[in-house]
Amino acid sequence: MGETPPFLSDPETTRESIMHATYLALCEHGYAGLTIQRIGEQFEKSKSLLYHHYDDKDELLLSFLQFMLEEHQSSVPETVDDGADERLDAMLDVLLPPTLDEEEQGFTAAMVELRAQAAHDQRYREQYAEHAHAFHEHLVSVIEDGIEEGVFRDVDPDQVAQFLGTLTNGAMTRRVTGGGDESVTATRAEVNAYIDRVLRAGTEGGE
Amino acid sequence: MGETPPFLSDPETTRESIMHATYLALCEHGYAGLTIQRIGEQFEKSKSLLYHHYDDKDELLLSFLQFMLEEHQSSVPETVDDGADERLDAMLDVLLPPTLDEEEQGFTAAMVELRAQAAHDQRYREQYAEHAHAFHEHLVSVIEDGIEEGVFRDVDPDQVAQFLGTLTNGAMTRRVTGGGDESVTATRAEVNAYIDRVLRAGTEGGE
DNA sequence: GGCCGCTTACTGAATATTCAATCAGTATGG
DNA sequence: CCATACTGATTGAATATTCAGTAAGCGGCC
Incomplete structure (x- = not known):
């Protein structure tokens, strides 16, 4: 569990990289255990950078949901x-x-x-x-x-x-x-x- | 959302009452927002009492799962x-x-x-x-x-x-x-x- | 009956940890 | 020289959990 899915194996933008990190953290800890800290651990840059790209945790996770739904859609x-x-x-x-x-x-x-x-x-x-x-x-x-x-x-x-x-x-x-x-x-x-x-x-x- | 379900409308034991409180807290805050504090808020007795009846949050929630599964089973x-x-x-x-x-x-x-x-x-x-x-x-x-x-x-x-x-x-x-x-x-x-x-x-x- | 000792139910305050979020400050590149 | 990307330290609130202590029930026993 928590392998890199092919669709974002090498993220091009920082935001993609954040989605990638969020995905890994979700796989490892589950949604209830999905914290900014843990996303930061999977992220190659610093934790604070997350707040530069997203207003708050809420917005990050909602973006992540959209991202995942798009990925799922494109698999059909x-x-x-x-x-x-x-x-x-x-x-x-x-x-x-x-x-x-x-x-x-x-x-x-x-x-x-x-x-x-x-x-x-x-x-x-x-x-x-x-x-x-x-x-x-x-x-x-x-x-x-x-x-x-x-x-x-x-x-x-x-x-x-x-x-x-x-x-x-x-x-x-x-x-x-x-x-x-x-x-x-x-x-x-x-x-x-x-x-x-x-x-x-x-x-x-x-x- | 968060109405009292008939199956535990008046709990007889303290543990039943805790299951009831946990259910209400889950309905109100979702699983990710399910904290001991919030279960305690729905519970008529004190928050610390939860630890007298269950070793830790983990055990409480696992008991709650069993409780809910039994309820669901009996509805069929x-x-x-x-x-x-x-x-x-x-x-x-x-x-x-x-x-x-x-x-x-x-x-x-x-x-x-x-x-x-x-x-x-x-x-x-x-x-x-x-x-x-x-x-x-x-x-x-x-x-x-x-x-x-x-x-x-x-x-x-x-x-x-x-x-x-x-x-x-x-x-x-x-x-x-x-x-x-x-x-x-x-x-x-x-x-x-x-x-x-x-x-x-x-x-x-x-x- | 009435006091004793023990167990169980329960409480409120306190602890250390983890949390989301902020912010001052450093690069870097156009 | 200004905007954008980025960092480390830090804040205050919320987190799970502990603990010392109170209350109450209960069986025995003088």
């Missing part, structure tokens, strides 16, 4: 040349991989911890609502495409997208909070059953 | 006289209600925040793994019953239970972290589609 592929069913499959493969390497594990844990803050912090909630909305729209458009292409049934794209979003959220959380990888592999397998039976058009109820 | 119904499909439906109605009152909202938020700690604290992870296992077994037995009764297809009970567990986890998290109630109502509706098409036996692919 946006293929366009494939069919809708293949695009959906590709998304689910990225969102529900059978295992995670240490790096991905740390990132996922960080995301789960950050997300939980939204339960009592409205600004975090707003950030997540925005982020979830973008992801939702992405899913909706893939499903709509599938319906137009005739590979998906005439389902309610919004409803299906919420369903899949909930599922991927749950899998992400579960994996790093006691569920283990097997909870995700089983979920992934059953999602396929769902897609085949509920979503996919074709010879109705094809066994 | 265990009907026996109904058919398996009705029992499953009843469980999902409890786990994915269309809305939450303020009390339930606070409880859910607290559970989500606590759970996230498991991402970097192994003891929390162990507690959750145990809790999740019990819930999983409960689901499995309902599904197995359904298969025996002939109301469910011959699915893999373990896989389906993981799927539904992931789903309910995700819904719980999502609702209080920016998804809102509509994400859950949509999910609930689509779970019905899943149950009808994938799980339920009978006139195959019944529209």
Whole structure:
């Protein structure tokens, strides 16, 4: 846990470097133990410099949340040349991989911890609502495409997208909070059953 | 937020009272802001008394986690006289209600925040793994019953239970972290589609 | 009954540590 | 020479935890 994720392995700006340090401190100590001191320890420059770039801890952490959400967003592929069913499959493969390497594990844990803050912090909630909305729209458009292409049934794209979003959220959380990888592999397998039976058009109820 | 939940409205022992105070402090300040001082503020007796009943903050919070998990467990119904499909439906109605009152909202938020700690604290992870296992077994037995009764297809009970567990986890998290109630109502509706098409036996692919 | 000794529940003040944040001051580069 | 990047020392508040001491219940025992 706490490995350098590839996306910021060599930060170019000081602010990026601070985001990097914050990430490492979060992985090591958890959100509740995330202090300016500990961020400073992971930071190659001095602790006081943090206050030169951010007004206070609050602003730093909110920036960090945005930073992480952007990173997460950019990890979901946006293929366009494939069919809708293949695009959906590709998304689910990225969102529900059978295992995670240490790096991905740390990132996922960080995301789960950050997300939980939204339960009592409205600004975090707003950030997540925005982020979830973008992801939702992405899913909706893939499903709509599938319906137009005739590979998906005439389902309610919004409803299906919420369903899949909930599922991927749950899998992400579960994996790093006691569920283990097997909870995700089983979920992934059953999602396929769902897609085949509920979503996919074709010879109705094809066994 | 921070209403007294019915399950500990009038604590009988001092330790129960401390759990109550901890719950209120968690609702008000979040896990990261959960200090002994603030627990003491919600507690009718003195702050130092906390150390008479618990070795340190760590032990208090771990006890609190167990306490909350037990409460959560007891909120899921265990009907026996109904058919398996009705029992499953009843469980999902409890786990994915269309809305939450303020009390339930606070409880859910607290559970989500606590759970996230498991991402970097192994003891929390162990507690959750145990809790999740019990819930999983409960689901499995309902599904197995359904298969025996002939109301469910011959699915893999373990896989389906993981799927539904992931789903309910995700819904719980999502609702209080920016998804809102509509994400859950949509999910609930689509779970019905899943149950009808994938799980339920009978006139195959019944529209 | 009434006093004793022991345990348990409880308190308020005090401790050392850690926290976020400030600030005066030093480089450095255009 | 001015702005920006940066540092080390420092402040005061908040932190977890301790501790000496009070109050109250309780079983025995003269």
